[in-house]
Amino acid sequence: MLKLQVASRAGVGASAEGCASSGCGGSSAGLSHLPEHIRAKVHNHPCYSEEAHHHYARMHVAVAPACNIQCHYCNRKYNCANESRPGVVSELLTPAQAVKQVLAVAATIPQMAVLGIAGPGDPLANPERTLATFQALAEQAPDIKLCVSTNGLALPDLVEDLCALNIDHVTLTINCVDPDVGAHIYPWIFWKNRRIKGRKAAEILIERQQQGLEMLVARGVLVKVNSVLIPGVNDEHLKEVSRLVKAKGAFLHNVMPLIAEPEHGTFYGLMGQRGPTHEELQQLQDACAGDMAMMRHCRQCRADAVGMLGEDRGAEFSLDKIETLEIDYPQAMARRRQVHAAIEAQRAAAAQPPAKGEILISPTAIKRVRRETRPVLMAVATSGGGLINQHFGQAREFLVYEASAQEVRFIGVRKVGAYCSGPEDCGELDWVLEDTLRALSGCEVVLCSRIGFEPWGQLEAAGITPNGEHAQEPIEQAVASLYQEWVAAGRVAMPSPELARRRA
């Protein structure tokens, strides 16, 4: 099971919610082709709204172990605690345990708005477990949104059940719409009590996915499509996938990079299939964005991730810890309502132009700058709330924004040391920094709350300017004002050295 990401290109300040301060607001503008009721659904969903993910949290529970297909990027050994790859979880839960865990998390982290079942296998290949979990939550915690991910093979048979439980978000992983491409991604499927291999397998899977997509859209269920970008296998083809799924009514297309290392034991990992570079991913997302809303903030969470996107507090809610817990959910629900109302008030306030006398520079201000300035990629360390509020050394990921004369736009998330957790596996700290530098390729600035002396020097040596002067400021405003500064200093008048080289 994989999850991936996508983005929108709309200009800052053009957002329907009037979120002038937010490049993330681009997401609502990118969704402007959608009917109002769908935009409302997306508004508070951390996985779908770039702006909402700063404020709300989501959670996955691992109740679905079995799978009915094999993908070349997946290894069915799913119990490795050191990995944060999609499809990897540490503890398999029964539906009853899962419900308990969800209630515990929702009571402790009131921002938790969305519960997803994503694996570790295919949720719809485990219909009893998946539906039992949803059923209990729909009854006991009606304020939590429910969503599910699937490869689509079993989807047409379960659409009615999902609708009956009021599941309003389904994530469908579609890597191809051509069986000849699919034959290089899926070695087999289990279908009608037989294992089917080769092109035929891909043909059946694709047909079921498309049928499921159509059925969900016809019933008004939100469908997000995930695709894994596999260079040389489906890269060009994904443009066609994007066109087709949009035409059929998917509301978002999320293109995620293939993650393949020999250590993972997957077909691609062992056969030396590489993942895309940041640039390739961005190019493809841009190409698809012309067609529909894309989502770029996806973190490819583990199937049991808990917390805000990019953070995992799962260890706090392990089985032994929740077992003895007594939860008064009605009381928790009242508190959750308050917290959500406060968040909404804060978001509404953030959408207002700064009051007179404040010296914040709005991103729209940079529109007045002469057009010859080149765009600059800036990486941001944040732990949420839409602020620059994380120490460089603590950042496990960076949000990348592109500042230009026209706009500040959110480009994507770059993970650092994301696929293993300990120095035991990953070697020395030097290695981590090296990995960070690699993750930041193409960026010219890193904005963080603080940064150590040593990494400061190494970043500078690598041509990246560390900046801690905008700590606790809203991200887009800081990016815009720094860009403004660079413009004034004449630092962005020319193509960057790297760009010049590429064009030569």
Added chain:
Amino acid sequence: MAFQIVEGCVNCWACLPLCPSQAILAVKPHFLIDTWRCNECEGQYADPQCASICPVEGVILDALGIPSNPPGSLTGIPPERRAATRAEIGAR
């Protein structure tokens, strides 16, 4: 005659609900087949169900002790390739 599950099974539950004879036991460290119950899906399905969905190569053996899904048959990864990579990673 019966099938059996051996070491390497990842307890993924895929096989269990499919077995027409309720012969599969969800036990630790890995799932097992009750030899007395398994009838090789005889008369029920053309293919033994457990062996048709199991995603892990080599963990289900037929009545003769032969792996139903030998190395490379499910993942497409040539066994030499896997062995070579393992050696490489071990040497790091």
